Amino acid sequence: MSLSFRLDGVRLGYGHGAVLDGIDLDVAPGELLAVVGSSGSGKSTLLRALAGLLQPYQGKILADGEEVRGTSPDRAMIFQEDGLLPWRTVRRNVELPLRIRRKPLDVSAWIERVGLAGREDRLPRELSGGQRQRVQLARALVGGPRAVLMDEPFGALDAQTRADMQRLLLDVLRDTAATVVFVTHDVDEALLLGDRVAVLGRGGIKTVLTSATRERILEEL
Numbered sequence: 001m002s003l004s005f006r007l008d009g010v011r012l013g014y015g016h017g018a019v020l021d022g023i024d025l026d027v028a029p030g031e032l033l034a035v036v037g038s039s040g041s042g043k044s045t046l047l048r049a050l051a052g053l054l055q056p057y058q059g060k061i062l063a064d065g066e067e068v069r070g071t072s073p074d075r076a077m078i079f080q081e082d083g084l085l086p087w088r089t090v091r092r093n094v095e096l097p098l099r100i101r102r103k104p105l106d107v108s109a110w111i112e113r114v115g116l117a118g119r120e121d122r123l124p125r126e127l128s129g130g131q132r133q134r135v136q137l138a139r140a141l142v143g144g145p146r147a148v149l150m151d152e153p154f155g156a157l158d159a160q161t162r163a164d165m166q167r168l169l170l171d172v173l174r175d176t177a178a179t180v181v182f183v184t185h186d187v188d189e190a191l192l193l194g195d196r197v198a199v200l201g202r203g204g205i206k207t208v209l210t211s212a213t214r215e216r217i218l219e220e221l
């Protein structure tokens, strides 16, 4: 069920030179890979490429051995902010992946799972930042994706809400088989969530740490 990724000699950019080059990376099925790096190091760029939103200039990106050529409902994305459709209620935002796949619109269990029961009919602007990220989490998982790509999803939240969301994420991921790539600039978040931690810098992946410590990550950053 969970997806594996393989990047082989990947070069990524936006038409004016490479942002990342020579990227070789394997992500195992069911793994949670945290990606850290300073601002501008290319974390979002890497994630966009895994999502199929950005094609490499060179090299290959494979998902379960198949080249990634565009987006797929198998690979759900969660953004830091503005990931929801502002004119749709909580329920109708969460239903979206099911509508696209013409599946039954059975979302109540996920809305309850993320702690939003009773708020189904609210619009995103009527929710707190943390609640909006709960909606994104439910929407990402409701269709049973094989991978979830998360771009600093808790980066704009206060410390307590962020800690609550990290706990919720670890909890709900136990019920899914999804592979997760989680981008953050927060070393502690990467340590808490990641099975492994990839450190980006100087246009590439500096290292992938299997048993990461705070000191080791800070050394590499």
Ligand SMILES: Nc1ncnc2c1ncn2[C@@H]1O[C@H](COP(=O)(O)OP(=O)(O)OP(=O)(O)O)[C@@H](O)[C@H]1O
Binding pocket: 014, 019, 037, 038, 039, 040, 041, 042, 043, 044, 045, 046, 185
């Ligand atoms: N759409 C775009 N068009 C042109 N250049 C871009 C685009 N998106 C990002 N870049 C450039 O690519 C580089 C890497 O950006 P990216 O957003 O991947 O970094 P990041 O590590 O996610 O940063 P942050 O932590 O600040 O979000 C930056 O130099 C940025 O200016």
